[in-house]
Amino acid sequence: MVREWDPKTASADELRSMLDSLNAVLMADLPDDPLWQESYLREYLAETMPGERRISWLAEEPGDNGGPPRVVGHANVLLLGDIGVVELLIHPKARRAGLAREMLAQAARKTYHEGFSVIGAEVVGGTPAVSFFESVGFVREYTETRSVLRLNSVDWLSLGEMARGIGAGYRLEFCPGGPPDDLLDAYAKAKAELREIDDGDLDLRPSSYDPQRLRASLDCLHRRGMKPYIVLAIHEKTGDVAGLTEVVVPAQHPTRADQYDTIVVQDHRGYGIDRAIKARMLFELRSAEPKLAEVQTWNAQANESMLKVNAELGFQADREWYEYGADLADILRRLEHGV
Ligand SMILES: CC(C)(COP(=O)(O)OP(=O)(O)OC[C@H]1O[C@@H](n2cnc3c(N)ncnc32)[C@H](O)[C@@H]1OP(=O)(O)O)[C@@H](O)C(=O)NCCC(=O)NCCS
Structure with a gap:
């Protein structure tokens, strides 16, 4: 059988x-x-x-x-x-x-x-x-x-304030489809930061930290019908990627998107980047994906600062995921x- x-x-x-x-x-x-x-x-x-x-x-x-x-x-x-x-x-x-x-x-x-x-x-x-x-x-x-955010419950007015509330010297960039080639190195460098953190998980989901592998991973997402959207915070003085957030809209369930990694590079913490990039992402998704109703994300319970920001955005805890x-x-x- x-x-x-x-x-x-x-x-x-x-x-x-x-x-x-x-x-x-x-x-x-x-x-x-x-x-x-x-x-x-x-x-x-x-x-x-x-x-x-x-x-x-x-x-x-x-x-x-x-x-x-x-x-x-x-x-x-x-x-x-x-x-x-x-x-x-x-x-x-x-x-x-x-x-x-x-x-x-x-x-x-x-x-x-x-x-x-x-x-x-x-x-x-x-x-x-x-x-x-x-x-x-x-x-x-x-x-x-796992937490879920329902877009129809979002307070867009206060979300607008969060998206604008970023420290001076940074600009946000929206990259539908993935980071442009000229930002790929800076993007991979920011992602490498996450690799340093050993939070005890089993690494069951593929991640990519070098530019070549990152490109291959974005290509693979596209081939699987999973459309990536990225918001970057760029540190204007150095051109470094100070923060990034990734959301994927899968063709298999296009009403519910998956929030992947959000990273704020150590030196750039404390400037409201986490809130701002995630808030900006929700605005962009609202216009780019009119059918989208929800976003889901997974966080370790120890990651208190990220859980706090997610709660401010309107994410609600849904289920444990092991x-x-x-x-x-x-x-x-x-x-x-x-x-
Ligand atoms: C989990 C799942 C795969 C089990 O399938 P299944 O064919 O019913 O499992 P089996 O008949 O082989 O069960 C083997 C043993 O598992 C345990 N078990 C399975 N389902 C159980 C249940 N609902 N409650 C308690 N024990 C259970 C029992 O010990 C069982 O042996 P028993 O029937 O002799 O008591 C099925 O419920 C499923 O498809 N779930 C949804 C998908 C999913 O979550 N997959 C796992 C993540 S990838």
Whole structure:
């Protein structure tokens, strides 16, 4: 029932059925999240950064009256640096029958044979995935809070004040599509600052800190149908990027954007840059993406200053979001031999 699957060459029926399963999962587990659309779904599942690979599996059941089979399970593992990051989706109708264990066993075995020794997963708090991953021996390593901002609840007047409230000597620049080539080096330098901070997370999401990799990562976003928007704070005297904030509008759920990194470089803290770049971003998104209704973001609970700014902008805490990790050999022993 479970087979390896390549979204690049998948049939339209398979993709549509996979999408139906994904949306059934969202309705069951995250009913306030927007449903996904088919737009760029194939590319979203198939495209990766250079040097990274994603391997996928499907589980199907026979269709009614000779119709095409229906997808009841999907798994994929992203081979990223020195970790395999697994995602599992089981249709609510097909749960508690051991399918996730079976799919995880296949993904774990393949990842192990690819030479990896660690496996990780992002898990949404308050969903069955917490019990599932704990039951197979994964350990919670890191916790973030997801917050959501509803654009129709924004106080645009005070947001305007925040966008203007930046210290003298800085200017803001809006870059739809990503930073222009002449700012790429300065942008990468500012992003490198984030790499220095070891906040204990498992690095399950790809990040890029050198100009070449950054360009490749922006290209990859575009290929996957995820449109990046960036607001930069430029220090006028030096031309340095003093701060940046990144939002991505995915073609798969264009009513809800994802807020990615926001960075204010150490030497430029205390000038209202964080507030100003995020506030300016919301104004820009309002006109560039008229269908957009919400923005979601993830923050570590220890990051008090960022949580404070997000609360001022109108973000409201939604759910806990965990990173789980495990030793691959241990997981395989448990799944395949029950020890
Ligand atoms: C988490 C998920 C993959 C589990 O799929 P599943 O096929 O129902 O899982 P299994 O039947 O293989 O369950 C194996 C064990 O996990 C635990 N488990 C799974 N769901 C559970 C639940 N709702 N409550 C308590 N324990 C649960 C149990 O120990 C179970 O063994 P048991 O049924 O013999 O008691 C599925 O609920 C899902 O698709 N969730 C949404 C997507 C998601 O969050 N994926 C994970 C992040 S990538």
